[in-house]
Amino acid sequence: MSQQQLGRGPLRARQPRPTPPVPDAEPPDGSxxxxxxxxxxxxxxxxxxxxxxxxxxxxxxxxxxxxxxxxxxxxxxxxxxxxxxxxxxxxxxxxxxxxxxxxxxPVGPAALAPGAPGPLPQVFASAYDTLVDQVSVVDDPERGRLTGWPHSLGENMPSPPTPVGTAYGLHIMLDLGVPDGRLSTGDLVDTLWRLRLPDGGWSARSQGSEARPEVTALVLGALARAGTSAERLTAEVERCTSGFTRGQDRAGRESTHVVTTVLRGLLRAAPRSEVLPVLREALADGAISDPHRDHRRCWGYRLHAPYGPPSALHTAQAVVALDRAARVLGENAGARAAREDGVRWLLTCPETSHDTCADLRNLQEEVRRPRTDDPLRHEVLNVRHFTASWVARALLAPGALAVARADGLEEEWRVRLDGAVAAVWAGQTDGIWLWGRGDSAELRRPMWMTYQGLSALRAHAVWMYQPVG
Structure with missing residues (x-):
């Protein structure tokens, strides 16, 4: 999981890549x-x-x-x-x-001999090997045998599995196809059920013993994707949706990150839930106009005033959620207009280097909620975001290219997608992504970041595939 006290999140400096020569252009100096x-x-x-x-x-x-x-x-x-x-x-x-x-x-990885594999299979294989090597298996006296991952790889061992780390790990296994039997998705599914709180639902490690809708929806989405039956998920879906109202969770309902996370999770786990159209409308209504980009609508970190400044990260999250909702629920005119404007806003980045531009800056935010046992005190969830992966996934959404083509912006779409994917690729080492902690030299390897990086690269590879002949 990831987000921002807007504009204050760490941005890992990346050196701009040299611009490749145009194929038909002569070298500027020449031999x-x-x-x-x-x-x-x-x-x-x-x-x-x-x-x-x-x-x-x-x-x-x-x-x-x-x-x-x-x-x-x-x-x-x-x-x-x-x-x-x-x-x-x-x-x-x-x-x-x-x-x-x-x-x-071409130069670099693309210059391989015909028929030679590209670098992506090796990245996937390396990521899988690392996850296998660092899986945590703990015999808990109350919950039984737990198999999964903590929030980040490389934590002091033995670190017990957490709902967030294990849910993202399960997503990664499903993306990679679990090529062998060293890891069992069944064990991961069982562990997520064992990590359920006594009163139902799931929470992040820093949230204590009270279930939160964004974490519950994340886990439910992973369980549904792994094949858990709708009947078994029904009770947990009901607990998640019944408490996710402005009256009971105002901070969550006003957070772009929380609403989009719940919407994406429930679209997988409960596609017929009556709360989905309500969340979609709340998300579409929360868009703001940006005078600096032709008054295109976009999103800040909140869905109600004060909205916060326009944010590429939150706009990309909203575009992804609305695009998925359109495929499951259909789409009315208001939601379609907001989604399409969000795509146009992402395509109007004023900078020229789209793999290092400000739109790709990693962000961090806080979700602050009053504690139910002491309303005068707050629970604080620090959320970090891998912005480049979200922008890439938004531009790869099925409706994004249609908007670009209709507006004659297909070249802008390609350039910005290439930049976002290049930034995603630059952040990994052997298929694992690192998050820098502010000005500190300490680095963490959060499971959510590796999932989002692998997911974006996989989606891009599928999109760009061209059969021979």
Whole structure:
């Protein structure tokens, strides 16, 4: 899980990547042979030959057996130059027509031999190996055997599994397809049920013993995706939705992050729930107009005043949730207009480097709720966000490209998607993503961040796949 005291979250500095050359453009400086051939081509074959003839005739010494010899030497040299220039120009034209591999071959991972695998399978395999190596298995005296992960990898061992870490780990296993039997999704599912609170529902480790809707919806979504029956989920869905009202959880209902998280989880676990249209309308109504981007509607971190400044992170979360809701519930005019404006807002980033722009800055926020046992005190949930992954997932939503095409912004869509995916890729080492803790050198490897990174790369790979032939 992740979010912001807006604008104050840590942004890991990334060096801008060098811009790849346009395939059909000449190098800006060029090699000496290329410059010479270009010069000759500019003169023309005959003109080049005549220029060489004049030059040699003027510099050859007069003692060279008279003017006839000078004419002969200069003429042969000029003719040879004309033929050479013509052949060089023809060769360059043939290379351009055939797509000369010396000029068009990509560099980096894409330059592998035909049929060689790309780097993504190795990243997935490395991530799976790491999760297998660091799975936590604990025999709890009250809840039995627990198999899963804590909030972050590499915590002091043994760290008991948590609902958040194990739910994201289950999502990762389902994305990767569990290639072997070293991990059992059945064990992960059983552990999530054993981690359920005595009164039902689930909470994050920092939230204590009171169930919270965003964590409950996250767990329910993972359980439903793993194949848990709707009948078994029904009671937990009811507990989650009945307490998620402005009267009982005002802070949650006014938080863009919390509402989108609950909406996404329940779309998986209870697609016929009556609360889903209500949450969709609350989300659409919470959009704000941004005068700095043609008054396009977008989202801040709150759905009610004070909304907070426009946020690419929260706009991307809203676009993803509304797009999924449209596929499950259908879509009315208001929700469609808000979703489409959110896509347009993401496409109007004013910066030029879209893999390091401010729209991709990682954010952090707090969700503060009064404690039910002491309303004068607050429960504080620190939420961090992997912004680039959310922007990539929003632009990969099925409706996003349709909006871009309708508005003639397909090139802008491609450029911004490429930038977001590049930023996601740059954040991983062997398939695991790290979160820097402010100005500290200490790094954490949260499960939610690795899930979001892998999910974004997987979605992009599926989207970009082109069958051969």
């Amino acid at each position: 000496p042979p290329a410059r010479f051939v270009g010069w000759l081509g500019g003169l023309g074959c005959v003109a080049a030959g005549y220029g060489v003839f004049q030059f040699l005739f003027s510099v050859l010494p007069g003692s060279l057996d008279g003017s006839a010899a000078r004419y002969l030497i200069a003429g042969v040299s000029g003719l040879g130059t004309s033929v050479a220039a013509w052949l060089a120009a023809a060769l360059l034209r043939a290379r351009a027509a055939a797509g000369d591999p010396a000029r068009t071959a």
